[in-house]
Amino acid sequence: MKDNYTDNFLKKIGENLNLKKQQQVFENMLGKSDWEILPSGSGKEKPAERFFDDGKGHGLLIPLKQGNQVYGYIVARGFKYPVTDELMAVFTVFIETVMREVQKEMELTKLYDTIRPRAIALSTIHTIHRLISSTLDLDELMPRIARLCLQVMRAKSCKIFLLENNRKILALKAFVSADKEIQKIKSRSKPSGILGRIARTGASSLTPKRILVPLIDEDVMGIISINNKLGDKPFTEFDKEILTTFSEQAIIAIRNAQLYEEQEKLTIGSIKALAAILDTRPKHIQTHSQMFVKLVIDVAKQLGMTAQEMRVLKYASFLHDAGKVMIPDEILRKPKKLTGEEFQIIKKHPIKGVEIVKPIEVLKPVIPIILYHHERFDGTGYPKGLKGKDIPLGSRIMSVVDAFISMISKQPYRECLSAEEALSEIKRYSGTQFDPEVVDAFLKIAPKGKRPL
């Protein structure tokens, strides 16, 4: 039976043997002859014997076989003299060597053709895994997955839906189209039609123009939908398999981001609860305010802090004055100047604050920020007298914002300043009490105005 392998095999044997050359070699010994490679099952009649005389001259027949499979024959006819056993033996060895070489070459080519596309596909999956695992921010992750999906599937558009509200709502989380930038359309609806069926059954759907694949993590969590293949080709079963593999990668990243988001909410909730407990004090000695947290984060953004650094700073902002809970009310509310002894007690509040947050593992990174938020840039602050950049950046930011908030807030011993007056004071102490870089960043985002805030 003829097939591609047989064709290639015989073609390569022909190339490697170089029949014309063989013809010349044999001509010197046995006279002129005609040579050909006869494919097995070609319908052409082959001689019955290895050595034959067909009336027009002598000939030889050598089967081209691997194992029991005969792919064809080398036939030479028209020799003036019969082919000797010795010559035949030498030629047979030569042919077997050529066949072994051809076989090796074909196996290598086959291996290369089979393995290379799979290795490239595997490398793509690995790259996708790296690209989608590098963020835990769902708002960043969903369009990234959609864009990569569009790319891998060579589709014109991709939508990603997630089931929410106990699987009652199907929310469109990302929509990317090859023609346009990321679409900001977001929709929420009850899962119905084909989307509803997939949400219920977890079965994929394939049509020439669309593939829908569920995102499954124990249960159906969402659906990836791709539309219209580039080049107007129809989607195939193979495309569906690729999208299924892609969705398995995607759901891992989505679940990680969702779990992280839940954990983050839990952490912030716990910190807020702790801050609220600490704030059950007279208003003027409350440990933090929303404004304080917002200004600190705004300055951090200006200074290019990373998301992780800002997260830690946010936690610290809620709790930076937690230690004041351990300072007697009489000292905190005292309308007159504090005595030296009272000031020594006040100076302990960063250390007391650290004692409060220390047992909570997730708050470990905030400890230095809380501990040093009363240090001054020139080294005259407390508790350690750290100087310049030895003070953590978060502490240097909080120092500026804390002073500003304190100046614009009414205190037992003085009236509040306007934002403009407070900013003027901040500028005055830039380089001594405050880090000038932080002051510059703060001035860009600080509230302005001549009236008290």
Place this chain on the structure above:
Amino acid sequence: MNLNKILSCPARKKIIHFFYSNPASIDTLKGIMTWTGLDKKEAVNALEELVKEKILIPHRVTSTVGYAYMPNKKQAQAIRKYFDGIGKYKTLS
């Protein structure tokens, strides 16, 4: 830059041929070096140029960049015409 000029650089030609043969591929610098046999310097320069020409798009994250094939229709047609007849899985010498 027109396509002929882009393809006049052997490194760019190898990378385009790789992506033309494997259009669904998304790979990093290291991967592309493996599939094309280019060294790091050649690959980095060629990738930069191809991104600039919008034949490839970079998916950038903190730890890596994944390059993907996204020529426009005109570029895609010209590339197809250029490579017509060259076996898809053959490595360009």
